[in-house]
Amino acid sequence: MENELGTPSSVAPGQVTEAWARIRGRLREEVGEVEYRSWLRQMTLSAIEGEEAVILLPTRFLRDWVRNHYGDRLRSLWGAENLGVRRIDIRVAPESRSLEAAEAAPQADGLAGAAPVARAHQTTLPLAEPLSSPPRGPEPRVPESRNDWAAPLDPRFTFDSFVVGKPNEFAHACARRVAEKPASPGFNPLFLYGGVGLGKTHLMHAIAWAISFNGQRNVAYMSAEKFMYRFIAALRSQSTMEFKESLRSVDVLMIDDLQFLIGKDNTQEEFFHTFNALVDAGKQIVVSADKSPSDLSGLEDRLRTRLGCGMVADIHATTYELRISILQAKAQGAEVEVPPRVLEFLAHKITSNVRELEGALNRLIAHANLFGRPITLESAQEVLHDILRAHDRRVTIEEIQRKVAEHYNIRLTDMSSARRARNVARPRQVAMYLAKQLTSRSLPEIGRRFGNRDHTTVMHAVSRVAELMQSDSTFAEDVELLRRMLEN
Ligand code: ADP
Ligand code: MG
Numbered sequence: 001m002e003n004e005l006g007t008p009s010s011v012a013p014g015q016v017t018e019a020w021a022r023i024r025g026r027l028r029e030e031v032g033e034v035e036y037r038s039w040l041r042q043m044t045l046s047a048i049e050g051e052e053a054v055i056l057l058p059t060r061f062l063r064d065w066v067r068n069h070y071g072d073r074l075r076s077l078w079g080a081e082n083l084g085v086r087r088i089d090i091r092v093a094p095e096s097r098s099l100e101a102a103e104a105a106p107q108a109d110g111l112a113g114a115a116p117v118a119r120a121h122q123t124t125l126p127l128a129e130p131l132s133s134p135p136r137g138p139e140p141r142v143p144e145s146r147n148d149w150a151a152p153l154d155p156r157f158t159f160d161s162f163v164v165g166k167p168n169e170f171a172h173a174c175a176r177r178v179a180e181k182p183a184s185p186g187f188n189p190l191f192l193y194g195g196v197g198l199g200k201t202h203l204m205h206a207i208a209w210a211i212s213f214n215g216q217r218n219v220a221y222m223s224a225e226k227f228m229y230r231f232i233a234a235l236r237s238q239s240t241m242e243f244k245e246s247l248r249s250v251d252v253l254m255i256d257d258l259q260f261l262i263g264k265d266n267t268q269e270e271f272f273h274t275f276n277a278l279v280d281a282g283k284q285i286v287v288s289a290d291k292s293p294s295d296l297s298g299l300e301d302r303l304r305t306r307l308g309c310g311m312v313a314d315i316h317a318t319t320y321e322l323r324i325s326i327l328q329a330k331a332q333g334a335e336v337e338v339p340p341r342v343l344e345f346l347a348h349k350i351t352s353n354v355r356e357l358e359g360a361l362n363r364l365i366a367h368a369n370l371f372g373r374p375i376t377l378e379s380a381q382e383v384l385h386d387i388l389r390a391h392d393r394r395v396t397i398e399e400i401q402r403k404v405a406e407h408y409n410i411r412l413t414d415m416s417s418a419r420r421a422r423n424v425a426r427p428r429q430v431a432m433y434l435a436k437q438l439t440s441r442s443l444p445e446i447g448r449r450f451g452n453r454d455h456t457t458v459m460h461a462v463s464r465v466a467e468l469m470q471s472d473s474t475f476a477e478d479v480e481l482l483r484r485m486l487e488n
Helices: 013-031 033-040 059-078 097-104 114-124 166-180 200-214 225-238 240-248 265-280 301-307 320-332 340-349 356-369 379-382 385-391 397-408 420-437 443-449 455-471 473-487
Strands: 044-049 052-057 087-092 190-195 220-222 252-256 283-289 311-316
Touching: 013 033, 013 044, 013 356, 013 379, 033 059, 033 114, 044 252, 044 455, 052 252, 052 356, 052 473, 059 087, 059 190, 059 443, 087 340, 097 114, 097 385, 190 200, 200 220, 200 240, 200 252, 220 225, 225 240, 225 385, 240 397, 252 265, 252 397, 265 283, 320 340, 320 356, 340 356, 356 379, 356 385, 397 443, 397 473, 420 443, 420 455, 420 473, 443 455
Parallel strands: 052 087, 190 283, 190 311, 220 252, 252 283
Antiparallel strands: 044 052
């Protein structure tokens, strides 16, 4: 967003909507699903009046509860959005439009929020945009509203919030391209694949937001699972024609987690026909899965072939650099400071995927807020100790030596030999580095296991490998790969 320090009078409605969605999302993460649903889900944002955000709740009881228990937190979350909001006012909703709108809008997963707010505040917010524009003009931010069967989009998943690094730059570039020019030759379908928690859904939502923001295209996003349920429901109620027609009326169809359709032959068949009809009509398809089309065994051959015809882009596992960038980006908006050392610690320790990394950071921030204490390396270790332990599976130095030797195709005995040739010495250094990172052995102990070397040799190896990882991304990926293999 361009206008980070804007005052209310220069804040665009979209920014407020997004900020509000983020605040709700953040609260929900902090307090947990049950508490959120009990107390907070019914909040709606009615207006920004000067420096004050007016939040509505349907009853006095809820108003008092939220005011007493979450008032301060809401204020500081609003403050952190830098939109000029310094106070909040929590009120009981009059029989107002904003409330009706809130109730009429789909509240699936308590995530919606964005839709009703967009309507509600358009009439009350002092906006830079001309107020003469019709309050109920086109609402490009709510693409899902046109298809009752499409899933809502997460307002946090935009291109702006997606951090690009080597492992995802290709997928990101393809996604951008499709968002700018849907259905261009060579990019249809766009098939995104990669492991869990690496940003597939994020990129798909980002495409959907961008397309629906740019124009009046009809975008439908849903999980493959939902697609199947809809299809089965249509079969049951003998309304498959309607189902087909509504699907074929979209301009962009996005199906997430296609692997779910494996073994579901009828649904695959239906999808295949929809797919062909849409592509023939010049519409864009975006699909995600955990594997490439050719590795998705159990998918009908003709569908697999069709899926591989456009652009296939994979999202690789994260590298240390990307994890650091993501953490920095996510920590930036937080109202507590997260020291760089803590970010580095997290990036080193939590290598599985971005979702877990994010979860760990959020937990640290929530904890610091709750107890009003700064975040330190020690507090991080304490607060995250269960997550860290899960990641801290005991790896032995022998295992490391074996894996590294295999990987670089040298003999295991060379790990402890005196040979100094580069092709042997470098892998040995990598093994030492990994031994330091992945085990709790001391430097002298590690030295002993590598042919009785001195602890200063190990120290040198560790800093040399770290240096090389900074300057040579291929090397860094190699080391990360080894680390992951050893950790799993
Ligand atoms: P997937 O669909 O591949 O399982 P998601 O798209 O749901 O993964 O991503 C999991 C979480 O990690 C989301 O909260 C998402 O915003 C975040 N995330 C993943 N990759 C990135 C990235 N490159 N930059 C910022 N956030 C990311
Ligand atoms: Mg996903």
